[in-house]
Amino acid sequence: MKVVALVSGGKDSCYAMLRCIDYGHQIVALANLMPLDDSIDELDSYMYQTVGHQIVVSYSECMGVPLFRRRIRGSMRHKHLRYMMTPGDEVEDMFILLTEVKRQIPSITAVSSGAIASDYQRLRVESICSRLGLVSLAYLWKQDQTLLLQEMITRGIVAIVIKVAAMGLNPAKHLGKELSVLQSYLVHLKELYGINVCGEGGEYETLTLDCPLFTDSRIVLDEFQIVLHSSDCIAPVGVLHPSAFHLEPKNESTMVSDNGKRSCIYEVQGDHMKNEHVIKPQFVDFGSDSEGDMDGTVLISRRKGDSFVIGCWVQDSSSNSRGLQRDLAAILKKIESQLSGDDLSWVNVLYIHLYLANMNEFALANDTYVTFITEDKCHLGVPSRSTIELPMRQAKLGNAYVEVLGTKDQTKKVLHVQSISCWAPSCIGPYSQATLHKEVLHMAGQLGLDPPTMMLVSGGPLIELEQALKNCEAVANSFNCSLPSSTILLVIYCSASITALERIDLQDKLELFMKKRLDLELQNGGRYGVCDPIMLYILAPNLPKGALVEVKPMLHVPEERETISRIESHVQSAIEVSNCWGFENLNWPTSCYNSYFIHDKMCATVVSVDAESAAKICQGTAHENDSCFENEENLRFISRFCVHILNKSLLKNGFSWEDVLNLRIYFKMKLGLVLDTLRKVFTEAFEEFAKNCQSGNVVGDMKFLNLIPVLGSGTNAAMNDIITCELFASTF
Helix, strand or coil: CEEEEECCCCHHHHHHHHHHHHCCCEEEEEEEEECCCCCCCCCCCCCCCCCCHHHHCCHHHHHCCCEEEEECCCECCCCCCCCCCCCCECHHHHHHHHHHHHHHCCCCCEEECCCCCCHHHHHHHHHHHHHHCCEEECCCCCCCHHHHHHHHHHCCCEEEEEEECCCCCCHHHHCCCEHHHHHHHHHHHHHHHCCCCCCCCCCEEEEEEECCCCCCEEEEEEEEEEEEEECCCCCCEEEEEEEEEEEEECCHHHHHHCCCCCCCEEECCCCCCCHHHCCCCCCCCCCCCCCCCCCEEEEEEECCCCEEEEEEEECCHHHCCCCHHHHHHHHHHHHHHHHHHCCCCHHHEEEEEEEECCHHHHHHHHHHHCCCCCCCCCCCCCCEEEEEECCCCCCCCCCEEEEEEEECCCCCEEECCCCECCCCCCCCCCCECEEEECCEEEECCEECEECCCCEECCCCHHHHHHHHHHHHHHHHHHCCCCHHHHEEEEEEEEECCCCHHHHHHHHHHHHHHHHHHHHHHHHCCCCCCCCCCEEEEEEECCCHHHCCEEEEEEEECCCCCCCCCCCCHHHHCCCCCCCCCCCCCCCCCHHHEEEEEECCCEEEEEEEECHHHHHHHCCCCCCCCHHHHHCHHHHHHHHHHHHHHHHHHHHHCCCCHHHEEEEEEEEECCCCCCHHHHHHHHHHHHHHHHHHCCCCCCCCCHHHEEEEEECEEECCCCCCECEEEEEEEECC
16 A cells, blocks of 8 residues: 655654554555644644644655645644544644645555554544544554564664653753664563653654665754743653754765755644545435335343343345345344434444345445544444354345344444554454453454454454464453453354364364463463353354454453353252253253353353254154254254253253343254244244243343354364254353
8 A cells, every 4th residue: 555654753754664664554644743833842732742843844855755844833622532423623634735735645555653552643643544534553562562573773763852741751861862772662661660661651852864765865953942831840851853864865876866865744734624524424325215125123132230232134025125225224224223213323332243144245335334443433432343244145034134233322342453564454444353341341343353454364264263263362452351361251153164074173272362361361470360162153144255264252350350260060050940841850961051240240052952952852753864854843842852851951051031141042953943933933942931930021022032043053163063052141
């Protein structure tokens, strides 16, 4: 990509340019924001470094690329973390500046910045990029600062300290010193006082005088003054004010060819925004959802808390399909109407499962998706999302199926990084990496993408799995939790193109990865204790971007750093489990049932039914093959068994059906298995169970039942289940 680099004169923005070059991008312009008054060194700004702005003018000549500069007329008016367009705010100066750069150099598609740890700065750059249709590149984001500082020095960044404002740093002693000289001392201060080694906490700022991108000249500082802003005895504040400097050619040929050459510098004026520069989504008329088969079937569940689940699809669309975009538009419109009817909106949505009948139409699905779910509608952050292909047309579920998890309260915390970085895959669009709500972290489905290139790693499913897990780790660490010890449920979506042997290797790889990470965590003290997450494998026809593996974790992030453990036996002995069908004495395989719970907080259960289990459940009326599921009477036995085991899991762990937030029933799509029949027998099983227990409220509102057709599922990579039930309950 052709890139305009935001430069402040500091080391970070210069090193960010080097990283852009490393990943094959081309720096074609520089952009800088400076004070209105040249005599002022520093503005009171959380957004821009302006100390040393007198020197930045020479960067154009040093690099041989044009420099666009604008004087900052705005101030900090929008003080919330997530930025919204605010007239008069200093961020709008960046918008005007980059708008002019894009006007003069239309081929520019990306913006580079040196953000390392500041969400405040990153989110504002991303906001401007989104409005201008540009990609944000932040290759230093979330990187270890000690390693970054070492890399900068090793790669030839020659920078001096021009501001100090931290304990252990003295204006008279340290201003003007090169980073290479101060490196060991800065690391020492980190150990003593916990300062940010790269100065991300405002401890110090730098001015780059030379770097590998300065191909023509280096900067030589001739004169400067030390200006003391605060004489505080603990952390005095001072800046270096450059008075005179000159450029020193790096070789004789440069000196000859550049004799009399003028640098290409543009000062960008303008005091107001022009709306024509804002990139707006293109809204498509999908027609009325009342036409033909456009009515969506909506299932919604509510429980005693504020959380809810909505599931929607276009009924029987496979017989008269009007296409993915119309189906998905009808679904999203139906859900939007349902939310609005309850005085809710997309801002109340935490997570979205998007199931498609054809992954080749993924781009079309996104085009439709962004016309309904936007950042403007979700001021607290856009919901996280996972997307897979399912055999839905065979099940008469149409071209798309959307499942929405939401809440009435607005206490969620959303991580939405749109910048391309080395940290984790970016989410360029209205879906986020993860959403935290009531101690549960709902993470978006992670592919085996290499974050800085956003390309799938090569080498097959095992390599993709490892990269996807690393991406999950990066996101989890942002919430101060751990993948091995915080995970409640780990869903591994596998593409149908993976062979049976590769699936076995995949499971071994996953178990080895988690064990190594857990051993490492225990060696480091084990921050949260040890848990044993449920592993659930789903076989899907296709995944986004042609991926072979997609990983979707759900994690527990306790508000207080308590020790988490699974204590099943203590609860089980104290509760009499209701059994109305005589399954209690059945010798069923222990692998049928996996449960994870945190006392008084949450319970996750997966019930697996394969052909062998079905033969025992149906008490000899079924055979150990898939054909047993084509018999409605056998399905009744199996549905009752599932309800019985789910109830047993809830009761022995101290939960009730009123605590259930969601129940998904994955079923292996076979010609003889009809969706309506499956829904019928499960509904009857719940009704019969409630009646026998003499409590109509024991099961609650059974509209939370989601039937999802798959090619295979199970708690191991063989995925031989014909029916797998996934339940999640919470007392929050």
